[in-house]
Amino acid sequence: METKKTGEVEDKGTGQNERFSVRVKAEFILSERASCLPPIVPIVPVHSETPKSRKNKRKNKRLREENGDHAKMCLIHLRGDVCTHGDSCKFSHDIKAFLASRPPDIDQIEGGCPHYNLYGFCMYGATCRLGGSHLNLATGENLRKEGVVDASTQVLNLLDRDVQSQLRRNEYPFVCQKFNQKKNDDALENPSAPEENESSEALPDMTPLPEKSRKMIDFSNKVYIAPLTTVGNLPFRRVMKKLGADITCGEMAVASHILMGNASEWALLKRHADEDIFGVQLAAGHADLFTRACELIENHTKVDFVDLNLGCPLDIINDKGAGAALMLRQNKVKDAIKGITQTLSCPVTIKMRTGWDMAKPFAHELVAKIQKWGMGGVGAVMIHGRSRLQRYSKEADWDYISRAALNQDESLPKIAVIGNGDIFSYKDYEESTSREGISSCAMLGRGALIKPWLPTEIKEKRQWDISATERLDILKDFVRFGLEHWGSDQKGVDNCRRFLLEWLSFLHRYASYTVL
Numbered sequence: 001m002e003t004k005k006t007g008e009v010e011d012k013g014t015g016q017n018e019r020f021s022v023r024v025k026a027e028f029i030l031s032e033r034a035s036c037l038p039p040i041v042p043i044v045p046v047h048s049e050t051p052k053s054r055k056n057k058r059k060n061k062r063l064r065e066e067n068g069d070h071a072k073m074c075l076i077h078l079r080g081d082v083c084t085h086g087d088s089c090k091f092s093h094d095i096k097a098f099l100a101s102r103p104p105d106i107d108q109i110e111g112g113c114p115h116y117n118l119y120g121f122c123m124y125g126a127t128c129r130l131g132g133s134h135l136n137l138a139t140g141e142n143l144r145k146e147g148v149v150d151a152s153t154q155v156l157n158l159l160d161r162d163v164q165s166q167l168r169r170n171e172y173p174f175v176c177q178k179f180n181q182k183k184n185d186d187a188l189e190n191p192s193a194p195e196e197n198e199s200s201e202a203l204p205d206m207t208p209l210p211e212k213s214r215k216m217i218d219f220s221n222k223v224y225i226a227p228l229t230t231v232g233n234l235p236f237r238r239v240m241k242k243l244g245a246d247i248t249c250g251e252m253a254v255a256s257h258i259l260m261g262n263a264s265e266w267a268l269l270k271r272h273a274d275e276d277i278f279g280v281q282l283a284a285g286h287a288d289l290f291t292r293a294c295e296l297i298e299n300h301t302k303v304d305f306v307d308l309n310l311g312c313p314l315d316i317i318n319d320k321g322a323g324a325a326l327m328l329r330q331n332k333v334k335d336a337i338k339g340i341t342q343t344l345s346c347p348v349t350i351k352m353r354t355g356w357d358m359a360k361p362f363a364h365e366l367v368a369k370i371q372k373w374g375m376g377g378v379g380a381v382m383i384h385g386r387s388r389l390q391r392y393s394k395e396a397d398w399d400y401i402s403r404a405a406l407n408q409d410e411s412l413p414k415i416a417v418i419g420n421g422d423i424f425s426y427k428d429y430e431e432s433t434s435r436e437g438i439s440s441c442a443m444l445g446r447g448a449l450i451k452p453w454l455p456t457e458i459k460e461k462r463q464w465d466i467s468a469t470e471r472l473d474i475l476k477d478f479v480r481f482g483l484e485h486w487g488s489d490q491k492g493v494d495n496c497r498r499f500l501l502e503w504l505s506f507l508h509r510y511a512s513y514t515v516l
Helices: 051-072 095-101 114-119 161-168 179-189 234-242 255-259 263-269 287-300 323-328 330-343 363-373 398-406 426-433 446-450 454-460 468-486 490-507
Strands: 223-225 247-254 278-283 305-310 348-353 378-384 416-420 442-444
Touching (some): 234 247, 234 490, 247 255, 255 278, 278 287, 287 305, 287 330, 305 330
Parallel strands (some): 223 442, 247 278, 305 348, 378 416
């Protein structure tokens, strides 16, 4: 056997040592390519698609599948308006061809299109899934009627386009500076000054707004629908108002997304005219985010209170120092409350949990500190009787909520402490709020989702064995409110169906008390 190295082929691509080399005898090494082998075709490198481009392709394909012929039609023409592009429009104006392929109307909705019935005009035109009530199916004309409600008076707190543009370009004239901007300005003014070891986050420059009269809210003996992510939408809140709720609050909005002008986040601040006492809930991890978001709320919305979220258990929120994680950083809580109360002319409420771990609750200490800070404008503290790690497991600890309420200093003005958790009937409400120190406000979360008629039970002090027909009427109201809010075209119908199913995932748990 020949041991002499006569030829060597190495794996140059990997750059490994001779363990990956191949020894070949010299007589087997070809000087040219054999004629029996096909010619070598040069490989042209193909630029692979980026994940973003692939995502956009999938999105466009999905939109084409969902819209069908809608994507080829001029939407302005479908609404019944005059297209400004005229014959040069790149989309089709053949309304008769569109009507021929239009899907049949949804006939289960009583009364027809809610937009046409309420406003006298449906902006979705021929794409409306209830268009039979306002369309001339022969010509495609979108009918109008007079003497109806002005749409601008029904839904409030809409995002102004100029404000959104300023926010996206970072040109909005905030009074409160960003935390990093404040630190940089201080460093430029005092370049030789030593850095201080601050015990809390440096409070941004928050020049107080002119003195305003602050209208406080009396939560006593009222039914308050707690902020409910996803399911606490505007149509659901309208249903709850119809069934006896006094106070409603929007879904949790992330302050940083509000500051970026995110339209989907601003949608969480919308308020219907039926909501006479309405608040919004903000989540953030820093005082300047809270303060700047409250500047926008003060200047561009109409709310009766702002709720500071110290209780959200979601990881995506807590990882940013917000939600329940903010309870662990009490100096930041102090700075946030100070900034908010200086900015708003309405009261601020604080929603928290018992603590991080069930074994070591500390909400009673935080409530006492908030009282000692003595910041005017704190209307109430809401305590969910579970820890962050518990989320929604086990029973709410109302005895601890009472302990937290009684831990306040008798020599200082007391803050109302409202309990939350496991109120599913009038008897649960009576038993829970009868504890010493707890406000008589009924704050409902999952109880309102499972039994939306619970506010009526509490106010009338009775058990309501609601019939199946009455429950169906509640769902009909939600669908009507949903189509009015999300739209009556196919996209609006899909959104309404999605949120209806979210609610039904709670509503199906109801069992009559006569069975239990």
